[in-house]
Structures are given as structure tokens and as C-alpha cells.
Amino acid sequence: MNPLRFTTALLLLSALACRAAPERPNIVWLTSEDHGPEMGCYGDPLARTPHVDALAAQGMRYRLVWSTAPVCAPSRTAIISGLYPSSSGGIHMRSRVSLPPGMHLYPHYLRAAGYYTTNNDKEDYNLRAPANLWDASSKTAHWRNRAPGQPFFAIFNSMKSHESQIRKRPHTAVTDPAQVRLPAYHPDTPEVRQDWAQYYDQVSAADADAGARLREIEAAGLAADTIIFYYGDHGRGMPRSKRWPSNSGLHVPLVVYFPERWRHLAPADYTPGGESARFVSFVDLAPTLLSLGGTPPPAWMQGQAFAGPHAVPGRTLLFGERGRMDERLDLVRSVTDGRYVYLRNYLPQVSQGQHVAYQFQTPTTRIWREHYDQGKTNAAQSLFWQVPKAPEELYDLTTDPDEVHNLAALPEHRPVLERLRQALRSHLLEVRDLGFLPERELHARSGTDTPYALARDPARYPLELILETAELASILDPAATPTLVQRAAHADSAVRYWATLGLRLRGAETVRAQAGELTRALADESPDVRIVAAEAFGHFGTAEQRSTALAVLRGLASPGENGVFVALSALQAIEALGDHAAELHPFVAGLDPNGPLPDPRFNGYVASLIESITGKSPAKQP
Template sequence: MKKTTRPNVLWVSFEDCSPRFGCYGDPVARTPNLDRLASEGGLWTKAFTTAPVCAPSRSAVITGMHPVTLGTHHMRTNSGPHHGGKGVPRYEAVVPHYVRCFPEYLRAAGYFCTNRSKTDYQFIPPITAWDLPGGHWRDRPDPDQPFFSVFNLDETHEMAGWEGSFFGDNDIRLDSIEVPPYFPDTPVVRESLARVYAAIEHCDRRLGDILAELDEDGLADSTAVFVWTDHGPLPRGKRWPYDSGIHSPLIVRWPEMIEPGTINDELVSTMDLGPTVLSICGTEVPRHLHGRPFVGPDAHGGRDYVFISRDRYDEMYDTVRASRDQRFKYIRHYDPARPYMMWNSFRNNHPIMQEMWRLYAAGELEGPPAQTMADKRPAEELYDTEADPHEIHNLAGDPAHREILERHRNALEQWQHEVGDLGMMPEEMMVAQMWPGGVQPTTDAPKFIVVGAEHHGTEASPEGGTFKGPAILQMQSSTQGASIAYTFEDDPLPDPPADLDAQFAAALGHNPRGGEPPRRLLYHEPLRLPVGETTIRAVAHRIGYRRSPESVATFIVE
């Protein structure tokens, strides 16, 4: 097949969604658009997330790095376990200074990047991450400019299975649903699962609408389309490293590059999504990323292992690590004396969880459902996911599997050493390093430096000035790891809200000020100033830091 140069890329994420699709062999699901997309491209059977919960998983997707390396592994950073009291404060994760949201690399390469609209990365995305945070590929100023557009379909979120959800009135036949063996088979459980299927069908229709827009614009043949999720939706899935929590649907249609109807059984991490996009778009993949391309000329050919982390989720601290190869899953509990189901306020809203607590209190649970509610756990779990896809029969104590157990132990410990697992550090100590004294650091404002025949760039020009041309403008922030955004428009950028909650709300698409912020260009190379007068506004932003004040200067080139 011939190589496509600089394809457009479309991502559609189904939030909190296991692969309960027709194309994955689920007889209940009515997913014609997903099924058609898979038939026109490739379907991956063994794609897994880095964490079984939203924000840590998404932080890995947007950076191509493990959450435990970034310090984004606790869910959530903006609502600590001691909210309103002493202990860990609300914070943004300050990631290593060399880490970027990968769309910055695409923007520097000439791509128009949009995200409609969820971010949820454990940090507020810098203003440099997207051209338009809530935009559409149709918003690009040049119709010939290649694009990377993300659409997040959130109706499949965990709450879709709750009583009173939008999907309570549906025509899913309850007797057609296969109830996983770790749930009690009751009407409450079946009704919740039916709502999950209805939400998937709804989002399948939304996917169809997006693909129709692509067809209308004549872009289907030049666009690589990816469908994926951040984790699974159900108890014992979401927040847990079992396959029900980390198995992601992954479908890619890339005309002329992926044979229609391809089924791929290679082991893939959703952390590989960003590096894959960089690679197929002709942008060099930075070597510090943990993710590697799984499609295209640089495809890694399948991983030996994927690694998964579970840490603080809302009020609940629980350090668990897991590794999975093509067949076996290894889970290590760092505090096995704790019950499986510690208190989690949000999770306990789920009707399946409430049903299990009701039956547990009445002494009516037995078998795998009772095991799920056990008051302590083994230090290690090992499962043969081919023979035991629901991960019920723990083989960690089986002498016949001793060699496999040792191999996974060693692989997990080597991975933790290589990535610098910050989950081994108390969160309070980690945050003290990120926000010294509990105060969020602020990015230093950009400096303007003019270089030309008569100006050698030995001093900054904070207010601009008059210069003999030709003249080149450089911008630089003194904060290590800061990115810079700028505009020539006379449109000041409002300061971010002082309250961290409001900042996160704005980043999640709930901007109390209303409207989109003024668009800013990404500074990635010196600018040639035109003859005449030019006013430039610029801000700098390092991930986890407060955005800098705006620098404004006017330059006159004679």
C-alpha cells in the first residue's frame, strides 16, 4: 500500500466504555457505525489503558507517558482526600519540565489541533496545547491545513448505568444480557447493564454524525480515524486493573494504509495513541516518551507487557500495580489487609454497587460476587485471561505457574525502577515538591529579544522599540519547560481565575466567563518582523504552574 503523507487525524473517545460493540462479538450491542468503521479499517483486540480511571489514564494519553512518572496517578488532584481539612491540598500536577501535551508537536509541524471538549489530565492544559480547545476541524482558517481533531463522547460515562440516567427508558432486552460472574444476577444489575448498552448505542449514532461530516467535507479518504476509551465503566472494572477496567476498544480506519477488516492481536497501550499520531503525521517522536507507535511505518509490532497503576481515587488510598502480557495478568496489592471495596462515595452511587452492598449486608452473596466484597485480599493475583477471561481463579499460589509469577514480578519491578514510580512516595511529600509551601508556582512572563544586522540580541526589549530591518524576534521564558503562545491581535487574554476549582472547570469546558479564550499561536521558532508597526501579546505556561502574566510590546521596523 502506498504511504499517505501528512494525513488528517480524527479521534473519537467513548468515555468509560468497555468494548461491548457488535464488531467485538457482543450480540446485544447494536453499533452499526462502529461495526462499519472496523470493517473499513482495523480492530485491536488487546489494547489496554495505563490506569482504570479517568484523569490518570487521560494524562498518559495526552503526554505519551505513564501517570506514575508524571505525578498524575492520584484521582483527582483538584479534590484531595482531606478536602476542607488538613492534609493534601488541591493541586495541579507539575510534570517533568521536558513533558509536553503532544498536540504542541503537531502544531509546530503545521497541524490545526482541536479538542471538543474534555481534557481532564490532572493538570490544566497549557494554552499552547490546542488551537481551539472546543473547536472542530471546520474552524481551521485554511481548508488545506492538515488537522488533528478530538471528539469526546461522554454519554457512556459510568453514570449512564445509574438509575434516573438519560438511558433508563430503552428497548434493550434484559434476558439478552450476559451478566459477568462477579456480579449477582438480579434485575437491578441487568437494568443497569441495559442502560450501559443504550448509552453505547447513543454514542454510536453520534459517531455516525461525525463521520458523516467528514464525508460531507470530502475528507474521509485523507483522514485516519481512531476510536478508543479511557477505561471501563462498571464496579470491579473502573478503578481496578482487571481487564474489565482497562480493556479498551481500539478501532483505526486509515484508507490505503490499513487493510479493511484487519484484526490485530498485538498488545497495545492507549499511551501509544499520541506517539502513533506523531509518527503517521511525519513528526519525530521524542525518545523520552513511554508510548510507541502501533500503526504506520514505525509500528512497534506489539508490546511484551502493559503496566497499570491504581492509587488514590477520591477519598480512598490504595496502591496496586499490575502487569499484563498476551495471556497472563499479574496484580500486586501493597496493602492486602484492606478490603477490596473500601469507601468511595462516588462509586457507591452506582446501582450495581448498591445492590452488592445490600446483598452483602444481608449475607446473601456467594461465589465470585462474595469474593469481590471480601474483607481482605491476597498479596498477589495471577490470572490466565484466555482460560479465565473474567479473572476469577487466582493462580498466584499454584506451583505450576510459579515461573510465570516470577517473570511478572521481575517485569513489574524493573518497570517501576525504569519509570520512577512516584506512587511509592506519599502524596503529601510529592505535592510539597511540586508546590513548595503549598503555593502554586507561576510561570515567568515571556521576554522579547530582537536580533538583526544592528541588533545582536544581547538585551531584551520588554516594551518593543524601533529597529532597522531586517529584524528577527525571539521569545523566551525563564521558567524551565515553559511553552509560549502569542497573537498579533489586539485582544487581551484574561487572567486565569484565582480559584483552582474555577481554573479546572474552565479547562473541562465549563468556563464561567463564557465563550472561548482568544486564539493564540504557538511560538516554536523565531519570527521575522515585517516592515512597519507590529504589536505582539504573549504568555508563557508550564504544565502545573499558573500561567504567566501577558507580555505586550510594539515593534517598529524601518
């Protein structure tokens, strides 16, 4: 062949190959910590957020987005996986679980599609991630370091609005504390107003960080090739927002911008400067990202793509979840249809305002608790601290945006209650929610398998029966007592746990009537069952029964002997007994808070409970 013709043919083939290779947009996520839709583009008159407001004026904001969980680690777990944390087993704060082989986190799929992926810089997942998950994940990670012409996906996260920055002093105030609107649940004090004003100032600082990143893209001449998202990682960092799975803790801003060149990938309702009424959950972010990058989302992802070629019709409900928050155990699930918010409290014996040590560093938390203890709070302000909390809560956001008037017991709202109750129950069964296993039991049953795989094995995890027992236990209907007594002897330890807890929750009369069953539970092979039986007798038993119960709790409180999960449960029970367990306080004060940890991030949890019980930091161990 003529060499000139051969060369020409190669050039032609190369050109055709380049033309055939799919072009992919650059994608940037600008994220910020601990803030809700208190922004100018969402209509807040006090907000100063010019950069995101300008992005929204060119792009589109979403009216209702829920972060799945109201705290960072499980929230980010949902984002990175496209799975509800309760479904993967990563619901509990700073836990660490694995996914089955073949199920990958979204950067894996983007890299396989040719993307250069960077994260700057927070990860904080409750799922184990491979060391090479990202091309770069650090404070210096940046899209500039990609290969020439390579499409990139980059996250830039701002810590400026994080809870820790709300309480940082000294602070040069910009927002006038007198101008902030306090929610109905917060007392009106100088400390509360300063925290709220500082929150607004810190959201402005996060907005400035976003502005700096937007200028970088513009200066590099990449604005026409880059799709941009801005969102907060969960609701605002103020108490009764962060950590609580109501709208106040889950509602976040989401602004998306599609340049003209990539407008064909935009959502169907995309209107520059407009607002989308489509509901978005954080489990939707990974499928949407993959769709924009040209990769079909894996079928196992529970989210729904809302943009790109693999977008699907929107959802009609959003779901939230709360598990263990640092050292404090809880189990709450929630759902909204956009107007009503329904919460189901499966552990009504603990308050919304449990003493999470980190949360109590915020002045608002401390002054709010002091006012409650002094009898200075009204009904709306007292709700956060009261025990027991209502098993079911229902709020109408149109008339009660602060969610303080519980409609669950009102006959006229019964149809809404039952509709959302059933929708939530169906969701829990569909995603195979693992939160109904005590945390120790979750890991013990998983063994060498993964929690995700465990949840899908009905023989090892009979969720329908466990969930039904948890519902009967926590709804507090006396008519369920005979069933609970029967199930307290069931072969499955999680069924026994919930049945025994149900007897404890029904109070003194039931505990006395079922003393024989509870005595057997004190010797159960499951430490979780033993702990709830001991707490029942500790509250309502005879002197002899209480003595036996305290001996059981004493034997389970050491993390070195029992592991951190059992120790946390036992210590929380000891604290709940108050003066009834006073004789154990010297023993607790002398405990070594250190023991084998499932992850170093658990460090300090046991120590926080010891200090909360005794009022003193744990003794130094030799």
C-alpha cells in the first residue's frame, strides 16, 4: 500500500474513533456541613449566600431533599453507596461494615468509565472502602491533576458550617441575634440567639468557599463543560436538627447547574432559575451521578437517578432513619409525603435529647436543658427532653413547620397516620432494615459474611417477625402483652429482645405480673436480653430482684470483658436507673473505658457514658 494512503487511513480511523468515543461532562459537587435550606435562593431573608444564589439563578433548586440520616457518617454512607444505611448495616454512627463482593461504591464505576475522581477531603463512611477508591482523596486533591483531556468528577467539602463552628468562641458577629427567627422548640435566650446568628454567619462562610471553587472552574475555562451540584450533608447543626430524623434534621438545600452543552442530560423539569418539586433522597445521588457519566446504575442501588439517560420517574415519599448517635442508642424511622412527617419511635424510653456528649458542647443544648430542669420551658420546648417519647409522631408542615404539635392521636388525622405508617413499614421490609438487631447481634449474626447478605437471608434474619415484635413492644398497647410473653421464649434472640423490652416498657404492673418470664430473661444467652430484663427489675422490681438485676448489669458493663456494644447498652441502662443503681456508680467510675474496638472511631464513647453517670472522667488506668 502507498505509505501516504496508509498514513491517511490511520488518521481517518483515529478521527472516527475519537468521534465515536462518548464525550462525558465534568461533574463537581460542592458540599457543606450541617446546614439546611437557610439560603437566599430558598427565600430566607436573613441569609447571605450570594454565590449559591447566583448558581441557583442560572440552574435549578430542589424544593424538598432529605439526607436519609440526620448526621454525617450514615448520611455520607447513603451517598457513596446508593443504599439506605439501615439496609447496608452502616446506620450506626462511626460503625464500619463491608458490602458483598461485586457491590462497589460509586467512584469505582466512575473510574471504570474513564473519570478522574477526587475528594477534598472528608470521607467519614460507615462502609469499608478500598484504599484506592479515589484517584485522590486529601486536602490537596484537585481536578487539575487529571490527565490531559480526561473528564473529572470532584468533590469539594466545606467544614465552615459544621456544628463545631456554631459554638466556636470568640466570634465576630455579622448576623444580628435579635433578627433570627427561633423555632418554637428553642427557648429565647441570649445564648440560643447567638448560636443561631453564628449559624447564619457560618453558612455564609460555606457559601464563600463554594464561590471560590466556582471561580476556579470559570478561570480554567471549564464552566461550559462542567455540571455542578451544591448541597448540605444533612440538616443544620443546631440541637433538634442534627441527629433528629424529622424535617428539621433531614431537609437540605440542593442546587444543580447544567451548562448549555450538557442540557440534554438535565432533569426533564430543568428550568434555569426555577424550582423542582421532585423529591430527592440522598440514595438518589449515586445513581444520578453514574447516569450523568454514562454508566447505568447497578440494579442493587436503592436510589433513583433524576438526571442523565438513566433517569426514572420521581418518588412520592422520602424516608429517614436514626440509629446509635455516638454513645447513645436509639431507633427512629421517619417518612414524609411533602406535607406530613411521620416518625416511629421504637425505643420510647429514651428522649429525643439524649445526653450525646458532643451535642452538649453547644451552648444552646446546655441552656435549653437547664431551662427544662428548672421548669422554665413551655410544652413545645419540653418535648425534646420528655420521657417516654410518643411511639408515633405526626406533623403537618403546612401549619406546623417546627414539628411541635403531634397529631398522631387525633381521630381526624387517623387516615394520614395509617397511610404513612403502612408506607414506612413496607419500606423497612423492602430495604431489609438491619436496625432491629442490637448492634452486637448484627455483627455476631453476620460472622464472616456481610450485614447486607445477612439481611437477605430470612433464616438468619426473620425481619417480618422481629419487626412485628418491635412494633408490638413499642406501641405500648396492653392488649399485646400475652403475645409478648409468648415471644419472650422464642428461639430467635432478637425476637426475645424486643418481647422482653416490651414487658419492661409496660411498667410496674406488667413487670410484677411477668416476674417469672423476666427472671428467666436475666439468664438468657443473649446479653442484650439480659440487659433489658435487668433494667425492668431495676426500675420496678422488688429489692431482691433489683439486687440481682444490678449484679447482671455490673457483669456486663466492662468493655474489656464484654466488648464495646454490650458495655454501651449496660451503661446506658445503669444511667437510666438513676438512684436505683447508685450502688454501681463507684464501680462504674473505676471502669477502664478502653476495650477492643471495632474501629478506632469508637474511642471515647464508653468514657462519655461513664462521665455522664458519675459526673467524673474515667479513672486513669495503669
